[in-house]
Amino acid sequence: MNNLAKGVEKGTELPPLAVDVTRADLVRYAGASLDFNPIHWSDRVATSVGLPGVIAHGMYTMALANRMVTEWAGDATRVLSCSARFTRPVVVPDDDQGARVDFSGKVTDVTDGIATVAITAKFDGKTVLAKATAHVRV
Amino acid sequence: MALDQSFIGRAYPPGTPYQVSREKIAEFVRAIGDTSKLSRDPGVARAAGHADVVAPPTFLTILTLGVIDILANDPDLGLDYGRMVHGDQSFTHHRPVTAGDRLTAATTIEDIMARAGNDFLTVRVEVADDAGEPVCTAKAQLVVRGEDA
Numbered sequence: 001m002n003n004l005a006k007g008v009e010k011g012t013e014l015p016p017l018a019v020d021v022t023r024a025d026l027v028r029y030a031g032a033s034l035d036f037n038p039i040h041w042s043d044r045v046a047t048s049v050g051l052p053g054v055i056a057h058g059m060y061t062m063a064l065a066n067r068m069v070t071e072w073a074g075d076a077t078r079v080l081s082c083s084a085r086f087t088r089p090v091v092v093p094d095d096d097q098g099a100r101v102d103f104s105g106k107v108t109d110v111t112d113g114i115a116t117v118a119i120t121a122k123f124d125g126k127t128v129l130a131k132a133t134a135h136v137r138v
Numbered sequence: 139m140a141l142d143q144s145f146i147g148r149a150y151p152p153g154t155p156y157q158v159s160r161e162k163i164a165e166f167v168r169a170i171g172d173t174s175k176l177s178r179d180p181g182v183a184r185a186a187g188h189a190d191v192v193a194p195p196t197f198l199t200i201l202t203l204g205v206i207d208i209l210a211n212d213p214d215l216g217l218d219y220g221r222m223v224h225g226d227q228s229f230t231h232h233r234p235v236t237a238g239d240r241l242t243a244a245t246t247i248e249d250i251m252a253r254a255g256n257d258f259l260t261v262r263v264e265v266a267d268d269a270g271e272p273v274c275t276a277k278a279q280l281v282v283r284g285e286d287a
Contacts, residue, residue, distance in 0.1 A: 019171065032162075032169035033199050049220070058224050059199045063170040066195040075176055075186065076234075079195040083228030083277075131226075134195070 003072045008115050008138040014105035017068040021056050021090060022098035029060045043094070051089060058086035061101060061128060065119045068103045069134045080114065084132040090123045099123060105134075113137060140252040141259065141282065145215055150208050152242035155268070156201055160237040163191050170194065183236070193235040199227075201243045202263045202276045208245060209261070209280075217259075218282055225258065225279035232272045240268045248277070255284030 003015070026040050035057055038045035046054050062084045070076040092099045102122045109116040119132035160180065167177040175182040176192050183191045210219040235241070242265070249260040258281055265274040 025169070029169045032166045033203070035199070035203055059196060059203075059227065060170070062227060063194065063196045063199075067170050067172045070172065070174065070194060076172075076174060076192050076194045077176075077188065077231075079231070081228065081230040082195045083226065085226040085279075086224055 003074065004138050008107055008110055010107055010109055012107040012115075014068060014072040014107075014117065016105075017064065017071070017103040019064050019101050019103070020098040021060070021092050021101055022096065023054065023092055023094055025098070026054065026056060026060065026092060029057055029063075033057065033059060033063075035059065052091050054092050054094070055089035056092055056099070056101075058084075061086075061090055061121055062132070064101065065103050065105075065121050065129060065132055066134060068105055069117055069119070069136060072105070073136050073138070078137045080135045080137060082132075082134040084119070085130040086128070087130045088123070088126055088128045090128055101128070110138065141215065141217070141250050141257045143250050145247050146250050148215075148247045150205075150212075150245040152244045152266075153204070153208075155240045155242050158193065158235060158237055158239040158241060160191050162200070163193050163197065163237055166197055166200075167194055180237070188234065188236055190237040193237075195229060195231070196227075197235060198229060198241075198265055198274050198276060201241060201265060202227075202278060205243065205245045205261055205263050205278070206280065209247075209259070221283045223281050223283065225281040226277075227279075228277045230275045232274060235273060239273070241265050241273060243276075257282040257284070 105117045105119045107115045108118045115136045115138045117134045121129040244264045251258045263276040
């Protein structure tokens with residue numbers, strides 16, 4: 001709410017978010033989201049289908065991206081819609097450090113009180129979401 | 139083998155209603171590190187004008203994921219679950235989701251397309267409340283990787 005009070009216009013940048021994703025986070029998200037696909041917790045299964053190892057749920061990355069948006073907007077219900085393409089996996093090592101994912105967002109349009117936010121999510125220097133967008137009532 | 143395009147338009151009726159609880163919302167926001175009191179404290183949520191604690195924007199993945207099971211369990215469609223990955227996802231909210239909502243999800247296959255040996259399914263899920271009022275339209279693209287792809 002405070003962020004929106006500062007004014008929202010084309011070019012406004014959201015406070016960025018950096019998250020170190022660990023295996024424990026994936027287990028917690030699996031339970032919370034009911035997505036128990038073993039590629040998100042078993043190296044054996046992940047490598048058997050050609051992945052480098054356990055990867056984060058695409059929906060977890062999308063949820064974190066939208067957490068950045070809702071923290072900026074101050075109220076989750078201001079997010080009227082959100083979308084993303086899952087283009088690259090976030091490979092999560094079995095260590096305490098985890099995989100660093102960096103999120104940033106920028107307002108690309110404001111029309112009729114609705115801001116379009118373009119979101120970037122980067123892991124290992126590369127984007128992992130494409131066309132990641134949220135529409136926010138501002 | 140390419141999926142049968144005649145499945146475009148096939149609709150799957152909603153299953154058992156899903157009861158949104160404060161506990162599940164709290165569990166979900168904890169899992170994504172969201173600290174908003176609007177999702178954790180009913181008093182704060184009500185003071186802000188909401189019916190109860192509010193769900194974050196991607197919470198309904200809990201319902202829409204079940205759709206994959208419905209499709210995977212349709213023997214006629216012949217979806218190879220082990221070769222499937224999530225291509226994209228969108229949620230268009232018609233109203234906020236709060237604890238206390240009883241929701242149903244009706245699924246339609248919107249499109250099936252084969253490209254470069256892979257199959258692309260576009261699935262639409264209409265989430266509605268007890269009164270039949272629209273709550274959210276979710277769309278997902280599921281990619282089934284071909285044997286040679």
